[in-house]
Amino acid sequence: MQVPASFEFERAESVPHALELLERYGPEARLVAGGHSLIPMMKLRLAQPDALIDINGLAELSQLGVEGDTLVIGALVRHAALLADDAVGAYFPIFHEAERVIADPVVRNRGTVGGSLCQADPSEDLSAAFAAVRADAVIVGPGGSRTVPIREFHVGPYETVVEPGEILTELRVRIKPGAGSAYEKVERRVGDWPVAAVGAYLRTNEGMIVEAGLGLTAVGAEHFAAPDAEAYLIGKAAGEDVLREAARIAAASCAPQADQRGPVDYKRHLAGELTYRALSRAAERSRA
Amino acid sequence: MRVSVTVNGQNYVRDVEPRLLLVHFLRDELRLTGTHWGCDTSNCGVCVVQLDGVPVKSCTVLAVMADGHEVTTVEGLEKDGALDPVQEGFVQCHGLQCGFCTPGMLMTARWLLDRNPDPDEGEIREAISGQLCRCTGYENIVRSVRWAAEKEASV
Numbered sequence: 001m002q003v004p005a006s007f008e009f010e011r012a013e014s015v016p017h018a019l020e021l022l023e024r025y026g027p028e029a030r031l032v033a034g035g036h037s038l039i040p041m042m043k044l045r046l047a048q049p050d051a052l053i054d055i056n057g058l059a060e061l062s063q064l065g066v067e068g069d070t071l072v073i074g075a076l077v078r079h080a081a082l083l084a085d086d087a088v089g090a091y092f093p094i095f096h097e098a099e100r101v102i103a104d105p106v107v108r109n110r111g112t113v114g115g116s117l118c119q120a121d122p123s124e125d126l127s128a129a130f131a132a133v134r135a136d137a138v139i140v141g142p143g144g145s146r147t148v149p150i151r152e153f154h155v156g157p158y159e160t161v162v163e164p165g166e167i168l169t170e171l172r173v174r175i176k177p178g179a180g181s182a183y184e185k186v187e188r189r190v191g192d193w194p195v196a197a198v199g200a201y202l203r204t205n206e207g208m209i210v211e212a213g214l215g216l217t218a219v220g221a222e223h224f225a226a227p228d229a230e231a232y233l234i235g236k237a238a239g240e241d242v243l244r245e246a247a248r249i250a251a252a253s254c255a256p257q258a259d260q261r262g263p264v265d266y267k268r269h270l271a272g273e274l275t276y277r278a279l280s281r282a283a284e285r286s287r288a
Numbered sequence: 289m290r291v292s293v294t295v296n297g298q299n300y301v302r303d304v305e306p307r308l309l310l311v312h313f314l315r316d317e318l319r320l321t322g323t324h325w326g327c328d329t330s331n332c333g334v335c336v337v338q339l340d341g342v343p344v345k346s347c348t349v350l351a352v353m354a355d356g357h358e359v360t361t362v363e364g365l366e367k368d369g370a371l372d373p374v375q376e377g378f379v380q381c382h383g384l385q386c387g388f389c390t391p392g393m394l395m396t397a398r399w400l401l402d403r404n405p406d407p408d409e410g411e412i413r414e415a416i417s418g419q420l421c422r423c424t425g426y427e428n429i430v431r432s433v434r435w436a437a438e439k440e441a442s443v
Contacts, residue, residue, distance in 0.1 A: 003307060008306065009306035104333075105418060
C-alpha cells in the first residue's frame, strides 16, 4: 500500500489566499490541483511536501475562451475540458490531437493543463504543443503578475521559472489568420508517455511560410523547441522537400536518450518522421 | 481534519488524515468495499468512482479533496432494488469473469451512456481505455455496455 508522508492541508479560497498560504508555509509547500503527478510522487516519497494547498475550488483559474485575438486557457482547465472545447479545436487542432493521446479519459477528467506544465516532465505532451504555438504563461506572485514566453518557462527537467511563492494562472495564445497546426505522437500503448512526439504550427501567406513553430517532446529538445528547423522554413513554400529538410534539421538538433521506450537512433528517426507528418498536416490546414 | 462527503446520496462526516486517499476513505472508513483498490498508481482503473458525476481514479484523489462534494460508487448504481442497465448488461453478456475491474468499468460505462446514449464499439473502448481487465474480457465488456445502451433506448 502506497501512502504519502503526513502533510498539512489547506484549501485556497482565491488566488490571493493561495499566495498567502504559499507564503505562510514556505518553499516546502506545494499547490495541488488534479494531483495526478504530485500524488503518485508523494506515494513513492519522491515528493514530500510539508503542506498541500488545494486550488481546485478556484473558478478564476478555470476560464477557457477567446478574448479578442487571444485564446486564454486557465491553469486549472482539465485535460478533458480542453479536449471538449470547440473553439480550441477550430483554432488550434494541435491541442485536441495532443489531448486525445494524453493519459486516458478518466485521468483527463482530473489532470490539469497548468499541472502538466508545472510538473515539467521532459516527455510531457502539452509542453511541446505550447512551445509550437509560442504561448505565453502568466504567473502571479506576491509582487503582482508577470508574463513569460513558454520557451523560457521550462528551466530543465522538472524545473520551471515559477518560484515557490508563485502560481501559474493561465496560458495565452495569439490567434492569427492563415495558421494551421497538428500533433503527432508514437506511444507504446494507450495512455503512455511518448516514445517521441512533435507538434507543428505553420502560418502561410500565398503558399509561403511566414511563421513556423515546432515543439518536440521526449527527445531532449531544449525548451521543447527546434529553432534551427523553424528558421529554415521561413520564406519557403511548404512543399514536401522543404518539410523533409526541416524534419531532418529538427531530428539532428534534438538529443534523445536510450531507455525502455527505445534506443537513440529509433527516437531520432521518430523525431524526424513525426516532424514531417505534423508539418505536412499543419501546412494543409494553414491553406484551408 | 473534518470532512463532510455525500456518498450515494447519504452524507458522511469523518475526521481523517489529509493523506488518506479517497479509495481508502470509501473502503475503510465507510465500509463501502464495492470500490476496489488495485495498482495504486492510477493505471488500472479498478478504483474509479464518480466525483460530482465525473469518473476519477480514487487512488489518486485525497479524501479531503472530496470534502463538500458528491461521490457515487458502484453501490449507488442500483435504484430501489433494481439494477442499473449497465449492471444488468454485465449480467446478461457475461461482462465479468473475476469481477475485480467491474466496479470501475460500471462507473465509467454509466458516465459514457449519460453523455452518449448510443456509443459505437470504438467509443466504448476509448471510454474504458484507462481501465484494465486482468481476465482480458474486453469483448464482453463492450457487448455489455452496448446491451445497456439498447436497453435504455427501448424504454
